[in-house]
Amino acid sequence: NNIIAPLWDDFKAGDSPGSTSSAHGWILSKTVGTEPNRQFVVIFYEIVRGTSDTDYFTFEVILDEATSDITVQYYDVSGNSTANNGIGATVGIENSDGTDGTLIGFNGVPQKVYDGEAIQFIAPPAPTDPIIELSEESSNLGSVLVGESQTHDITITNTGGADLVITDATVAAPFSTTFSGTIAPFGSAVATISFDPTTAGYFNETLTFNIAGAFTGTNTIALTGAAYSSDYVLEDFDGAVFPPTGWSTVDVDGGSAWNPDLSYIDPYSGTVSAEGMGCNNDYLITPLLVLPAGSPFISFWVGQESISYENSFEVMVSTTGTDPADFIQVADFPSTVPPSAGAWTPFTVDLTSYAGQDVHVAFHVYYSESAYYGFGIDDVMMPPVFVPANPPNTLFFSEYMEGSSNNKALExxxxxxxIAHLNEYQVFQSSNGGGWAYYHIFPDTAELAPGDVWVIVTDTWYPAQAALVADEILSYPGLVFFNGDDARGLVRIADGDTTLIDLIGIPTEDPGSAWPVAGVATGTVEHTLVRKADVIGxxxxxxxMSAGTDxxxxxxxxxxxxxxxxxxxxxxxxxxxPNGNLASATVIAAGDTLDAAIDPDGEIDLFTFALTEDSQVNIHMFISGYSSLDGEIRLLAADSSSLATEDGYGSGGDEDLELILGAGTYYIVAGYYGDVLRASTGEYAISLNAVPYTILPGEDCEHAIVVTPGITTGTVPPMWYSFTPAETGSMTITSDINAxxxxxxxxxxxxxxxxxxxTDDDGGTGFTSLLAMDVVGGTTYFIEWDDYWDSDPFDWELSFQSGQPDFVVSSMTMSGDTLSVEVTNQGTADSPGYFGTDYHGLFVDNAYLGYVAESGVALAAGASYTYMLSGFNYDNLGVGEHGILFACDVDDDVTESDEMNNTDSITITIDLPPAAPRNLVATAGEGSVDLTWDPAPEESLPAPPVLQIAGATDVKTKNVFDSPEVLAKWARINAEQHADRDALTLGDDCTDPFIVTALPFNET
Structure with a gap:
């Protein structure tokens, strides 16, 4: 392209005349004459052809300004005697884009090029008529809302020899332009085209520029555009899940598939688009769309990273389903490339032939030339999505609690x-706007009855309440250990579809500390959120939409x-x-039995009673002989908080609740299985009995038995104690005494x-407990021994040591490649260590190397211990100065009186060893001796990537090792699976248990 070839061959030019190198001669250009009759001359003088260093050629090219002619004159092209009969050559010219040119071949007798010969390319006469050229043959003005406008500019150029007079332009509505005017030869002008639709539909019209007099060229342009009504839907793929809710993908070939990762090309808008890079038989399918009458359409943007690699796709329609076999092509876009690298291009597809029908539209990529260059679809504007007349109810988040510390819960x-089978659901988790990264899976057999709730809490969330209402109690870093800027999504994964059902927060957004809810700026942090009762999904x-603005x-x-x-x-x-008027609750006195019926309108029955002293209370709900009601009792305190619930039997079975209560006002809520707040019709009777009860010392936290350091004998769990140290120190509690x-x-x-x-369980020998902790003087600590495992009497010991340990590095010395570090506890208390072992830390050249510890070494007050660390040599560190730092109690496992005096350091210098082979090994064999050695050291060698210092470790462990009995016990714990109760009462009591299978024990 864009070439003048006077003698097309392999030539080389030198840097000066007379050169004898293989590159010879020179090339120069000059301009002669004056405007407008100038000539531009390019001279090739004694240049060398091919590999010859003596066969010289001289010729020139003359460009004539006045005539536009091109002349080639050959002065010496015969060369030496081998070319006396002329030279074969290719001569020609070609325009800038290769669409026009003249080729002349001089390769046969007598058509060769000779000395003194000239070839002239004579320019055609300049046109006498105007010639119109438009910058585009067609233009898509995109999609706009009915009543809004879009404009687009077209450049008009006159490449002819006379003025181009455009009188006006004509085009049918909703397109228009007011352009008119005169464009001089080789001039240009811009015409602005407007798209102003007043009705919805797809539009395709031709615009004509009307020209006075004769002209050549194309004066028409095809215009397309689409107008959508307000119920059209924009899908920008920036939502929480991909494919978006209601959309689906089908990967027919099993290779690359539609996905939201546009790492090779920026999305057209927002942060995410639909990526089809590398797809070769893949479908991206819309939800069911309701096509309006008239001229419905679907429009979208296509982005491509490379202009060199093609992508082929088609738009298809199905009126029956989402199986690939259901779809019929309505538009084909084969071998598409962008106008420039990374460009996004708008497309609009007319769906008029399906007007009035409900359809799925598929974007089917059937060929990608490369799996390494981005190709995507974004901002799909489509007809409204089909919505059932009665949207189905779903599972949803009914309550969210972001309390103090780790008092957090989801309901x-x-x-x-x-019944919802929870193995079809997951809760997706995002932290600080990082997108979905973690996924909570429910117990495999878990089910949730209609109208019931599933409660998930942390392992420190109100233990008494958790025992009553929690279905899952999770340890860190479980699902419910969230902050106010962590999103949670309830997702159903079934039948090949992944559907985001409910969402709290935005997974790809970091709001700072919280998202606003109901006009409260910090709604999702340090608040409890309860879904309103009229929410159904x-x-x-x-x-x-859920958060709202007020x-x-x-x-x-x-x-x-x-x-x-x-x-x-x-x-x-x-x-x-809750869910009723406590003020109008029916009064029930001790000794009363009241007949009642759950109201047919779904309300619950509320009863109230008052106690003037501590009492043993029995509440009995008589159902057997009355009805087939599946009953439930819940007891509320005066502040309406739930104290206890009982639902031990199924339909037709009585319910009985017995507990100790203090003086005060209480409420009884009577309801049906699964949720006392969603009742079922049925007759029953309810009775209340209360007798005075003296709470024994140690029976609860408020009546804890005061203890002092020493052994307490005959404890029968459950039992409560309290201890108040006079000063700050450390407290140890253990039942690991007296064998x-x-x-x-x-x-x-x-x-x-x-x-x-x-807390501690099995920290001592066997199944006994051992707990050590720092305590603050003047603070009362309450100690609970529970009966979860055993209710037999036992003895236990509380010991207290005032003061605190204080670690210092008392010396650091280096001998050879071994470092000796003496650590002293100069404090006033013994160190409890981390499960009986002190852990210190080693740093080399500011890099943390690992823990330094000796199992079972926890320093008593005033005691010292010397740690020996070896390997500080050339092989491990390399040549040079190295800083060695030792940090006592590096993880702050032990509270010290002074936390700022834990470190000491030295600097060592390692020189290059002698330049001789090292580590010589001789191996004697039959008839020979094998010698192997390491090469001599080199100062330029880097230090090894992993330092090998003997005495440092990257883990720390308990000093008390679990016995086989303890391991067996934890295997039993891991085998326990949560099981929901159902109408058959399976698992409600010991007589009718669930059968569970032990899972493989994972010691970690």
Whole structure:
């Protein structure tokens, strides 16, 4: 392209005349004459052809300004005697884009090129008429909302020899332009085209520029555009899941598939697009669309990274389903390339032939030339999505609690009319806007009955309440260990589809500390969110709709931090008196038996009673002989928090609740299985009995027995104790005394009614407990020994040591390649260590190398211990100065009186060893001796990537090792699986248990 070839061959030119190198001669250009009769001359003088260093050629090219002619003159092209009969050559010219040219071949007798010969290319006469050229043959003005406008500019160029006079332009509505004017030869002008639709539909019209007089060229352009009504839907793929809710993908060939990763090309808008790079038989399918009458359409943008690699796709329609065999092609786009690398191009497809029907539209990629260059679709504008007349109820988040510390919980409600198998669901998790990264899987056999709730809490969330309402209790870093800026999504994965049902927050957005809810700026942090009672399903990823902007349009009620009493029941109609009017509750006195019936309108029955002293209370719900009601009793405190619930039997079975209560007012809620707040019609009777009860010392936290350091004998769990140290120090609690074998478990609290601050189970020998912790002088600590494993009497010991340890590095010395580090506990208390072992840390050249410890070494007050570390040599560190730093108690396992004096350091210098082979090994064999050695050291060699210092480790372990009995016990724990109760009462009591299978034990 764009070439003048006077003598097309392999020539070389030197840098000066007379050169004898293989490159000879020179090339120069000059301009002669004056405007407008100038000539531009390019001279090739004595240049060398091919590999010859003596066969010289001289010729020139003359470009004539006045005539536009091109002349080639050959002065010496015969060369030496081997070319006396002329030279074969290719001569020609070609325009800039290769669409026009003249080729002349001089390769035969007598058509060769000779000395003194000239070839002239004579330019055609300049045109006398105007010639119109348009910058585009067709233009898509995209998609706009009815009533809005879009404009596009077209460049008009006159390449002729006379003025181009455009009188006006004509085009049918909704397109228009007001362009008119005169364009001089070789001039240009811009015409602005407007697209102003007043009705919805797809439009295809031809615009004509009307020209006065004769002209040549094309004066028409094809215009297309689409106008959508307000019910059209824009899908930008920036939602929480891919494919978006209602969309689906089919990977027919099993290779690359549609996905949201546009790492090779930026999306057209937002942060995500649909990526089809490398696809060769893959479908991206819309939800069911309702095509309006008239001229419906679907428009979209296509982005491609490379102009060199093609992608072929088609748009298809199905009126029957989403199987690839159901689709029929409506538009084909083979071998597409972008106008420039990384460009996005709009496409619009007319769906008029399917007007009035419900259809799925598929984007089918059937060829990608490369799997390494981006290809995607974005901003799909499509007709409205089909919505059932009665949207189905779903599972959804009914309550969210982001309390203080780790008092956090999630509640999921089954709003459907059938049992939900939770192995079809997951909760997706995102942290700080990082996108979905973790996934909570429910127990495989878990089911959720209609109208029931599934409660998930942390392992420190109100233990007494958790025992009543929790279905899953998770340890860190489980699903419910979230902060206010962590999104959670309830997802159903079934039948090949992944559907985001409900969403809290936005997984790809970091809002700072929280998302606003109901006009509360910090709604998702340090608040409890309860879904309003009129919600019937999830938000399908539309968090903004659920969050709302004020208390009226939000789906949530925002309650203060640590509001926990509503967890375990939904809906909540009265946030002071749950789902009923406690003020109008029926009074029941001790000794009464009242006949009642669950109301047919779904309300619950409420009863109230008052106690003037501590009492043993029995509440009995008589159902047998009355009806087939599946009953349930829940007891509420005066503040409406749930104290206890009983649902031990199925339809037609009585319910009985017995517990110790203090003086005060209480409420009984009578309802049906699964949720006392969603009742079923049925007759029953309810009785209340209460007798005075004296709470024994140690029976609960408020009546804890005060102890002092020493051994307490004859403890019968469950039992509570309290200890108040006079000064700060360390406390140790253990049942590992007197060769006992009792299976014990202990909890420590710093106040009644709060989460425990320390616990141990099997930390001592066998199944005994051993717990050591720092305590603060003047603070009362409550110690609970529970009866989870064993209720037999046992003895235990509490020891207290005032003061605190204080570690220092008392010396660091280097001998050879071995470092000796002496650590001293100069504090006033013994170190408990980490499970009986002190762990220190080693740093080399500011890099942390690992722990330094000796199993069982935990320094008593005033004691010292020397650690020996070897390997500080050339092989491990290389030549040069190296800083060695030792840090006592590197993980702060032990609270010290001074935490700032734990480190010491030295600097060592390692020189290059002698330049001789090293590590010589001689191996004697039959008839020979093999010698092997390492090469001599080189100062330039880098230090090894992993330092090998003997005495440092990257793990720390308990000093007490689990016995076979303990391992067997934890295997039994891992085998316990949560199982929902159903109408058959399976698992409700010991007489009718679930049968569970032990899982393989994972020691970690």
């Amino acid at each position: 999921i409600y089954n709003g459907t009319d059938s 999830g938000n399908y990823g539309d968090w903004a 208390a009226m349009n939000s789906e949530y009620i925002v309650l203060p931090q640590n509001t926990y009493q509503f967890i375990g029941a939904w809906p909540v109609l009265d946030f002071n008196e 006992q074998s009792n299976d014990t478990r202990v909890y420590v609290y710093d106040a009644c009614g709060t989460s425990y601050i320390a």
